[in-house]
Amino acid sequence: MPKILEGIGCPYCGCSCDDVRVVVSDDGKKILEVENACAIGTEIFLQATNHERITRPRLRQPDGSYSEISYDEAIDFAAKAILDAKKPLMYGFGSTTCEAQRAAAQLMEIGYGILDNCASICHGPSLMAFFDNGHPTCTLGEVKNRADVILYWGANPVHAHPRHMSRYAIYPLGFFKENGFTERTVIVVDPRKTDTAGVADYHLQIKQGHDYDLLNAFRMVLYGYESDIPEMVAGIPKQSILEVSKILKRAKFGVCFFGMGLTHTDGRNHNVDIAISLMRDLNAVSKWSIMAMRGHFNVAGPNRVWCWTYGFPYCVDLTKGDYAHMNPGETSTIDLASRDEIDLFINIGTDAAAHFPIDAVKKLKKHTWITIDPNVSMAAEIADLHIPVGISGVEVPGIVYRMDNVPIQYRKVIDMPEGMLSDEEVLTGIANRLEELILEKAKKYCLDSSESISSESVICT
Ligand code: SF4
Structure with a gap:
């Protein structure tokens, strides 16, 4: 018997409609019908299971082609890239859950990077x-x-x-x-x-x-x-x-x-x-x-999550380590990219390649570009590493903030394809791996004995 799910949240625009009714096949793998959503919202749900999905990370090869790698390999690649970067920047988050936005903040704290979201180019x-x-x-x-x-x-x-x-x-x-x-x-x-x-x-x-x-x-x-x-x-x-x-x-x-x-x-x-x-x-x-009129269904989310974490809604510079600061024009993505200050760009839950000025994209593309996104977007197609993740609001539950800043719990409608991870899981995995790498580096270069050190106590220079 097909299952009928009521009160589902739509993962598209800032209206964040949470009255959608979805009919799911009895094996829980296919969305059969969508009610109450508009034409765009309906397609978001139907397309989730009705098109070919990339279900494993893809790493760019020297000849320009992509080859499939495991999630562990992708997480390791991303963690090493952050460790090697002087100024990593993570941008996007319009289509991610607040849980992923919190995990991203933890990651950029460990990686001494910059957090920015789509507000940088919209509200x-x-x-x-x-x-x-x-x-x-x-x-x-x-x-x-x-x-x-x-x-x-x-x-x-x-x-x-x-x-x-x-x-x-x-x-x-x-x-x-x-x-x-x-x-x-x-x-x-x-x-x-x-x-x-x-x-x-x-x-x-x-x-x-x-x-x-x-x-x-x-x-x-x-x-x-x-x-x-x-x-x-x-x-x-x-x-x-x-x-x-x-x-x-x-x-x-x-x-x-x-x-x-x-x-x-x-x-x-x-x-x-x-x-x-x-x-x-x-x-x-x-x-x-x-x-x-906020654009995406959770574009308001990072503004709230980072405000309660750092006091700043976007353009959050964590590179100083001890404190966060925000200064649009200085710490905003397009400006940083235009000045070619970013040496690692992580695009998540948006399509920076489609929305940024071409000069900014070219500058960012000179360095390593990682895209974390369920879809094969322009940002995924030009990335050095594309990590596909479950679709927030369809396959991944979580909190989203509607345009009026009311938080709404979105539920899962169907399971992710087998073996896939959510963006929160990927980000947490990268953060854990980065901590291991920092510790290894400290052991190797900084200290004679590894007995009494932990990643929290190490400042790598
Ligand atoms: S696309 Fe926007 S208006 Fe349409 S159902 Fe989804 S949230 Fe509501």
Whole structure:
């Protein structure tokens, strides 16, 4: 009899929907049906068992081909590479569990490396603005039950977060919003006529890169400087700004969801900073929250795990040994790569080769490149070593943080192919092997007697 699993988490976008229903074959090896997920989420589950998988690590040979090696050999290779590297960097983690992110932190502590995650090229500016200005926020449950005005700024959830509107923000019937979308006003600020803009009550088709100007104009209205606002701001007529300002002020519970269109246009963290300030001003007359539209299902996870471990959410430099520090621009992956400071790159749970500027990829590729990922991505294809692992959220259970920073326990749906390891197991294996190597090196070069030393007591120079 096929098994029916309820309340499964979807391992794709930052909505982290945990109401998916999956039907698994009676031998537990194949996913037969998926319900409640969007088209993308459904494919994530179905593709997990319906395509050829690489199930063993592959090491690049001198002739450029790959040859299969065992997990032990792969772990040994990775540990030796970290030991030999002056500045190893581990990047990615959008599609890994928090358990793997914690294991990675332990590994980079032992290896004196740098930890960075996808926020470095997506919501890093948002995190910097949160440092500077704080941010009033809420959970997606509160949005569903209370929100009457939804403002999407530089985000297109119809395509990037397909169930955001139907599960949380616009269409669901909430406790205090029993009539769903008929009780909500939707405003979209976007330079393009996106499909999200197509369902909005108001679409402010802003001039690209002028977000700061428009946010400032809204603040001027709130502070009573309407007469000083020019007839046109950022491509938006003054009349529309005044009209939308009234809706913002009258909201009983408004939420601003912002995406890359705000964080990666001119101004970057300053755009988010002034958006937060607008929320603060609005909270003097109504009730508003603000939330980043995080991309992957657990891209928020490393930010939380590393914050509680080191106090920093991304670009965490552990090379000093005694303390961690973070300085985007100095310790961020693209900048380090562009300056050719990284001599070992470990890509995990993302595809850096597909997302980074080509110059950064070329610089990283000059040195050893290891990819830990279930999929044959571009980052896997150019790697010196590709270690395939179980698919988080499908074959590997664990904690993930939704875009509103609510932790959710994801369950396993099917078993990994026999003999495969999870990313947490691989990272822990590398850390253990690295400790052995450090101890061996210490015995060989540093001390005469190995009787009284442990890896914790050794500082290899
Ligand atoms: S909206 Fe996102 S998390 Fe939800 S089912 Fe679709 S891809 Fe999965």
